[in-house]
Amino acid sequence: MRKKLAAGNWKMNGTLGSMLEIDALAEKHPAPTCDVLICPPATLVAAMAASIGDGVIKTGGQDCHANTSGAYTGDISAEMLADAGASYVLVGHSERRQDHNESDADVRSKAKAGMGAGLVVVVCCGETDDQRVAGDTLDVISAQLTASIPDGSTAENLVVAYEPIWAIGTGKVPTLAQIGEVHDAIRALLENRFGDDVGQSVRLLYGGSVKASNADDIFAVPNVDGALVGGASLKADDFSGIITALENS
Ligand code: PGA
Numbered sequence: 001m002r003k004k005l006a007a008g009n010w011k012m013n014g015t016l017g018s019m020l021e022i023d024a025l026a027e028k029h030p031a032p033t034c035d036v037l038i039c040p041p042a043t044l045v046a047a048m049a050a051s052i053g054d055g056v057i058k059t060g061g062q063d064c065h066a067n068t069s070g071a072y073t074g075d076i077s078a079e080m081l082a083d084a085g086a087s088y089v090l091v092g093h094s095e096r097r098q099d100h101n102e103s104d105a106d107v108r109s110k111a112k113a114g115m116g117a118g119l120v121v122v123v124c125c126g127e128t129d130d131q132r133v134a135g136d137t138l139d140v141i142s143a144q145l146t147a148s149i150p151d152g153s154t155a156e157n158l159v160v161a162y163e164p165i166w167a168i169g170t171g172k173v174p175t176l177a178q179i180g181e182v183h184d185a186i187r188a189l190l191e192n193r194f195g196d197d198v199g200q201s202v203r204l205l206y207g208g209s210v211k212a213s214n215a216d217d218i219f220a221v222p223n224v225d226g227a228l229v230g231g232a233s234l235k236a237d238d239f240s241g242i243i244t245a246l247e248n249s
Contacts, residue, residue, distance in 0.1 A: 002203050004034035004219075005159060005226035006243045007122065008233025009062060009090060009207075014040050019051050024236035025243075026056050034226065034246045037088050038233065042076050049085020060088030060122070063096055066109035078110075078117035089114040090228075092124045092148050094165045104147030112150045115157045122159040122205070122228065123148050125186075129166035137164075137178075138185050145189060153194065155201030160186055161228040167208025169230060176221050179206050183223035212241025219249035 010018075022038065029036060039060035040048050049059040061081040068077050081089055091114060092107035102110075107123065114121040125144040127137045141162065149158065162182050167173055174182075183204050191199030206218055207228030218224060226246055232238040 002155075002201060002225045004246050004249065005037060005203050005205060006032075006034055006239070006246050007037040007060070007088075007159075007161075007205060007226065007228045008039065008239055009093070009228055009230050010038065010040045010044075010234060011062070011095070011230060012041055013234055014044055016044070016047060018044065018234075019047055021234065021236045022048055022051055022057060025239060026052050028236060028240045029243055030056060032056065032243060032247065034243065036243055039088065039090055042081075045081060045086050046084040058088055059086045060090060061086050061119075062090050062093065064089050064091065064110055064114055064117075064119075066106070066113045068113070078113040078119055081114075082117045082119055086119060088120045088122060088159075090122045090124060090161075092144075094124065094126050094163060094168060098165075104144055107148040108150050111148065111153075111158075115150065115153070120157055120159060121153075122161050124161045124163055124207070124228070126163040126165045126168075126208070132164065132166065137182065141182055141185065142189055145186065146193075149193075153198070153202075155198055155203070159203045159205060160190070161205040161207050162186060163207035163228060165208075169209070171209050173209050173214060173218075176217060179218060179224065180221045183221065187223045210242060212238060212245060215242045215245035216249070219246055 037058045064078040065075040091110040127140045203225040205228045210227040
């Protein structure tokens with residue numbers, strides 16, 4: 001059985017005062033039946049990990065460098081995230097791929113680094129609007145994941161997030177059939193590459209304009225094991241509705 005995962009990506013939002021939202025979330029969900037993860041900005045990773053010491057809400061980074069240490073001004077290594085208390089890291093978010101020119105090979109190196117540091121790595125993929133209209137979605141996703149996921153990945157160190165770029169922060173959501181088609185294809189790709197045991201155990205998240213109001217429908221789609229949530233993860237009240245929908249799915 002795959003343990004469901006509700007993951008929040010705060011992006012470049014939040015200051016120390018935002019820890020109140022984490023406290024409120026932990027209060028609303030003292031014993032969630034799914035995994036709950038928040039990836040705050042790097043400045044808050046240590047504070048967040050310390051503030052929820054019982055581990056009810058897991059802490060993640062939003063990116064990491066491929067190397068352990070060195071002359072990389074402004075970058076953060078996976079070891080540093082782990083040292084600060086993170087247990088997860090996102091890699092290959094479309095905002096990193098687009099705004100920082102990260103290639104699939106870069107994403108794979110970062111994923112390897114994250115796994116090497118003992119973190120669970122969430123590898124993100126997703127097509128543009130143009131790619132979807134051209135009918136290339138499954139080819140794009142397959143190419144991204146084949147090149148971005150490192151060899152030796154397991155259900156313990158890998159999560160895959162499907163996030164259509166045109167659905168991120170736009171309020172637009174694919175149809176449930178479209179989400180299902182991509183998630184089924186990702187499941188098949190993982191089974192082919194890693195064998196049935198691993199392929200069937202890796203958790204697949206959908207991301208892109210998930211809200212409490214559409215979460216029930218999305219979580220009912222086969223092979224959707226949770227969500228990666230941006231805007232609706234910033235406030236405990238909003239994210240709580242998504243966690244509850246996942247718990248009830
Ligand atoms: P959104 O972002 O929920 O605000 O659409 C999702 C993401 O980028 O992970």
